[in-house]
Amino acid sequence: MEERIDNETVQQIDLISMLKDIGREWLTILLLAIAAALFADIWICATYQPEYRTSTTFVVTAKGMNNNIYQNLNSTKELAGQFTEILGSNVLKKKVAQDLGVNSLEVETSVDLVSETNLITLSVKAGTAAESYRILQSVMENYNTVSDYAIKNVIIETIQQPSVAMAPINPLDEKRTVMKVFAVAAGCLIALLAGISYIRDTIKNPGEVSTKLDTRLLGTIAYEKKSKALSMKRKKDYLSMLIQNPLRSFAYVESSKMAASRVRSYMDKEDAKVLLVTSVMENEGKSTVAANLALSLAQGGSRVMLIDCDFRKPAQYKIFNVRDNEEKDLGDVLINHASTEKIIRNWNNSGLYMILNKTSSNAIETLLKSMTLKQIIAFCREKMDYVVIDTSPLALVADTEELAQMTDASVLVVRQDTVLTKDINDAIDILNNTRGKVLGCILNGVTSQNMAGSGHYGYGGHYGKRA
Numbered sequence: 001m002e003e004r005i006d007n008e009t010v011q012q013i014d015l016i017s018m019l020k021d022i023g024r025e026w027l028t029i030l031l032l033a034i035a036a037a038l039f040a041d042i043w044i045c046a047t048y049q050p051e052y053r054t055s056t057t058f059v060v061t062a063k064g065m066n067n068n069i070y071q072n073l074n075s076t077k078e079l080a081g082q083f084t085e086i087l088g089s090n091v092l093k094k095k096v097a098q099d100l101g102v103n104s105l106e107v108e109t110s111v112d113l114v115s116e117t118n119l120i121t122l123s124v125k126a127g128t129a130a131e132s133y134r135i136l137q138s139v140m141e142n143y144n145t146v147s148d149y150a151i152k153n154v155i156i157e158t159i160q161q162p163s164v165a166m167a168p169i170n171p172l173d174e175k176r177t178v179m180k181v182f183a184v185a186a187g188c189l190i191a192l193l194a195g196i197s198y199i200r201d202t203i204k205n206p207g208e209v210s211t212k213l214d215t216r217l218l219g220t221i222a223y224e225k226k227s228k229a230l231s232m233k234r235k236k237d238y239l240s241m242l243i244q245n246p247l248r249s250f251a252y253v254e255s256s257k258m259a260a261s262r263v264r265s266y267m268d269k270e271d272a273k274v275l276l277v278t279s280v281m282e283n284e285g286k287s288t289v290a291a292n293l294a295l296s297l298a299q300g301g302s303r304v305m306l307i308d309c310d311f312r313k314p315a316q317y318k319i320f321n322v323r324d325n326e327e328k329d330l331g332d333v334l335i336n337h338a339s340t341e342k343i344i345r346n347w348n349n350s351g352l353y354m355i356l357n358k359t360s361s362n363a364i365e366t367l368l369k370s371m372t373l374k375q376i377i378a379f380c381r382e383k384m385d386y387v388v389i390d391t392s393p394l395a396l397v398a399d400t401e402e403l404a405q406m407t408d409a410s411v412l413v414v415r416q417d418t419v420l421t422k423d424i425n426d427a428i429d430i431l432n433n434t435r436g437k438v439l440g441c442i443l444n445g446v447t448s449q450n451m452a453g454s455g456h457y458g459y460g461g462h463y464g465k466r467a
Contacts, residue, residue, distance in 0.1 A: 016447050017204040017417045021197040022190055029189045036185035037178045044177055050168035054132040055123040056140060057114075057160035095142040100134060107135050119159070129165040136162045201421045203414055206443055212421045214428050218266070218411065218440035219259030221289065223447055224252055240321065241288045243295055259289075259442055260296030263411060266439045267386065272408030274377065274387040276436045280395045280427045284415040285444040287315040290390040293411075298352035302385040305344075307355045307377070309403055310392045311364050314357040320347065322356060331359025333376075334367045340376065353384070368402040377406050394427045395419075407436035415445045 022029070097105040108125040124139065126132035140158060203209060209217040226241060243253045267275060277290035287310065294306040308316035308330065317329070328343045345354050355376065361367060380387045389407060391400045404410055410431045414424055424441075431438045 014204040014417075017202075018194050018197045020417065020447065022193050025193055029186055029193070032189055033182050033186040037182040040181040041174060041178050044172070044174065048172050049127060050172075051125055051127065051170050052129040052132045052165040053123050053125045053169050054129070054136045054162045054165055055121055055160075056136060056158060056162040058120045058122065059118060059157050059159050092139070092142060096135060096138040099138040099142065105135070109139075125169070133162060133164045197417075200417075202417045202419060203421060203424065203443065204417045206446065209414075209441060209443060212425075213414075213441060214425050215412070215438050216440040217443060218262050219255060219442045220446050221255060221259075221285070221442060221444040222249075222251060223416075223445045224249060241292075241319065243292050256292040257296045257299070260293050260300070263293060263439065264297060264300070264302075264386070267409055270409055270439070272439075273381050273385070274389065274407040274409075274436075275439075276389050276391055276400070276404050276407040276410040276431075277413065278391045278400045278410065278427075278431075279393050279413040279415070280419045280423050281393050281415075282313075282396065284393070284413050284418060286393070286413040287390050288319060289411075289413045289442055289444060290388055291316060291319045294386075294388040295347075295352055297386050297388070298347075298350050301351065303351050303353070303383070305353045305355065305380040305384040305387045307380065307387065307389045308357040309373075309389050309399075311357065311359075311361050311367060311399065312392050312397060313360065316354065316390055317356045317358050320354065320356075329359065330355050330357040330373075330376075331361065334370055334372055335359060335361055340372070343376075355380075364397065364399050365402075368399060374406060394430060395423060401430060401434060404431055404434035404436035409439045410434075410436040411439055412441040414441045414443050416443060416447075418445075 093105050097103065110123045110125075112121045112123070113119075114121060122136070122139070124132050124136040126135060140162075201212075203212060206217060206220050209215075224241075241248070243256045263275065267273070275293075277286055277293065279286040287308075291306065294304045298304040306316065308314050310316075311331070314331075317323075322345075328339070328341070330343065333340055333343055343355055345356070346352070347354060367373060377387065377389075387407075389403060391403050394400050412424070412427060412431070428438050428441075
């Protein structure tokens with residue numbers, strides 16, 4: 001396949017497609033962010049170590065009768081500089097450990113000088129309030145033993161007795177931490193999805209068809225929901241996606257007619273009567289596009305035959321809401337060798353005729369090689385103005401290639417931002433190597449923002465779950 005390479009073209013950020021990709025994964029983002037928040041909560045609770053601080057205040061005065069404020073301040077500064085060493089001395093630690101009845105003592109202490117005063121604050125931090133209180137009491141009872149050797153001519157007096165701490169100095173703000181983790185996790189996931197959406201080489205807007213694909217754009221179909229109400233979704237009671245449904249939007253109907261007009265124009269130029277409609281993957285909307293294309297051609301005064309040749313997952317009988325079993329379908333004729341009598345049905349006394357199929361089969365190769373199928377297509381070619389054949393997706397099975405040899409042209413339905421550009425171009429190359437060469441593609445499921453400036457009316461082609 002010849003790949004399109006344009007080194008001067010810089011990939012543009014399509015914000016709408018990026019937001020759609022993120023929106024499609026909102027539940028995944030939510031669940032993963034909640035999982036991260038719960039894990040963080042468990043981790044925080046398991047590793048949290050409360051810390052309690054007990055403090056006392058000393059007043060420092062110089063020994064002797066003639067001491068003054070200046071001497072007291074100097075003595076306080078001197079003591080503040082040396083008191084930490086006193087508290088860290090092995091002698092004091094051993095005395096405190098003996099007093100508390102433990103073998104060793106690992107404790108964090110701090111000495112703070114109250115500015116412009118002769119006051120010193122001594123603090124002890126420990127894992128429990130009782131432990132910090134007991135350690136500080138023991139330090140106060142035993143520090144004179146060490147301080148007399150380290151600091152002379154200084155009198156240290158307690159002016160504020162310690163009290164048991166009522167709350168930890170590092171309270172556990174569980175809710176705030178969990179919310180932060182949730183927000184960070186959600187943000188990272190959104191950024192990751194945005195990055196993946198940006199680097200994924202798909203058709204994100206109508207303008208990219210001409211720059212990325214080896215074919216022309218025949219029409220642009222806007223995203224439109226099948227059901228208009230949540231209650232209908234729950235009941236799986238979907239409204240018809242056919243253009244004759246009065247509940248469908250004006251843009252949906254008009255764009256279908258415009259696409260049909262363009263397809264007819266190109267078919268007439270190529271002197272083609274039999275058209276194959278396919279896609280690369282499932283759930284790109286090919287069956288609905290084929291149905292509305294046939295219906296639009298019939299409304300234009302032509303005699304049109306719509307044949308459902310998707311033998312693996314037939315859908316036309318569902319789209320047209322055909323539930324009766326009076327008429328035979330294509331599966332009965334090809335699989336069960338039934339008579340072709342009554343295989344053709346007319347749609348509401350219009351110019352649209354249909355050969356439907358309700359039977360799935362795994363013996364596709366046998367069916368495609370059947371002379372009966374070739375005779376049916378030949379008969380339709382002779383009697384009808386146009387024949388539209390709905391087929392299986394190209395990437396899943398080889399059925400479509402065989403059918404393309406029986407047609408005159410083909411149309412590829414491409415859902416926006418779904419299939420990789422390389423896979424679409426590969427499908428175009430495959431069809432172009434058959435008798436039914438590609439007339440162009442129809443971009444399906446496009447948001448209204450991306451349709452602006454595309455030169456086509458939008459219409460809804462969304463009719464099932466995305467692949």
